[in-house]
Amino acid sequence: MRVVITNPAANPRLCLSEAPRPEPAPDQALIKVEAFSLNAGEVRRAMEATDAYVPGWDFAGVVERAADDGGTPPAGTRVYGFVPQGSWAEYVTASASMIAEIPDGVGAAEAAALPVAAVTALASLQSAGPLLGRRVLITGAAGGVGRYACRLADLAGARVFAVSRRPDLPKRLREDGIAAPTVFTTMAEARQAGRYDVILDGVGGDFLATALAALAPDGVCVSFGNGSGRPAAFDPVDFYRTPGARLQGLWLGNFMTADCSPMLRRLAGLVAEGRLRPPIDDVLPWTDIADAAERLVGQSVDGKLVLTVR
Structure with missing residues (x-):
């Protein structure tokens, strides 16, 4: 699969590369990522990295394979959430406690702008x-x-x-x-x-x-x-x-060990009801990751930047 990877020896320091598709644990779903958003903390860490890894917390996508223990939504369900690392990729794995279904009427970009x-x-x-x-x-x-x-x-x-x-x-x-x-x-x-x-x-x-x-x-x-x-x-x-x-x-x-799904469901519900508007500054293809990261660290973004995975 394709991923965004840190490359400390290169300029720009973020680029697309290839990596093995992640193998989910029994309590995790395999999710095909459609969009992710950038957060200042993860971007600063990625830009300063001295090792190669796949960054990323937020994502929105579709369940490709449900968790073996039956705890996650079934295959084909639109979901969003966050993980400790690795969401800037075509696929990500996540447990039920870190995801929630995306309600009808809420787009992938809107959902991806929510989590963290x-x-x-x-x-x-x-x-x-x-x-x-x-x-x-x-x-x-x-x-x-x-x-x-x-x-x-x-x-x-x-x-x-x-x-x-x-x-x-x-x-x-x-x-x-x-x-x-x-x-x-x-x-x-x-x-x-x-x-x-x-x-x-x-x-x-x-x-x-x-x-x-x-x-x-x-x-x-x-x-x-x-x-x-x-x-x-x-x-x-x-x-x-x-x-x-x-x-x-x-x-x-500290929330990574807790069940965040109730908060995620509540937030997505507010968006679906029209009461909460994700403050999206721009939606870009993920091939623009280097430029998007520079914009964020340069403090020239109002709200959130969302990148679509194509």
Whole structure:
């Protein structure tokens, strides 16, 4: 089968190659991949790799062979989900806990844009507790996780605030269904505008430090990433003087041992109902993987890039 492989000695560092078709374990289905989307973490790792491997987390496709234990949907079922590695390929294997059926009316590109970004957003918001009427601030709001988090928080009845330097983000958030989003250009500006019951941060560094000082009493900051690649240095006095303020970490890798199918079904259902719009910036053939990866690491993508496997 054809795959995308890292090639540390070449330029570009990502290219199509040949590899054996994966052999599923008894609890895994063999899935023919139709599309996959890119996530910043996996792309950065692939671009910096010193060994050759097949990257990829998200995918959407069709079950070629159901799991021998009968736990997965049958052959011919349209499914989507994510794996720890290897989805940038014509075939991937996945267990029932990491996939869900794609509802009628939802395309492969839409489904492929969901898994890691939307599950991260949903899990982060769920970990913060009820959101109705609460002030929710999302940093890095122009990215995939950020766009999903803004809309999911809005659907849960929160007052949505976002941080992004992208001038067109307010327009895009309104297109996503958020009637009156408030967008700040810096975290400092957001802090000056008030305090927040929930803050979702995937930027890290100075953003996280400022976020901790912007929490309302009993507020929670959920840290799910470190896009800046920098450590956070903050004054603990500003943090612990806020009654009940807390910092919570969330890493999607911990979900790999859990059953993610309920969240995947819920997200796909919201898309099918027209309540959640996957923020797809562009859909490209997977032969454009090198250019697509450069666009993502260059931060010139609004939302998600999806690549189709042909």
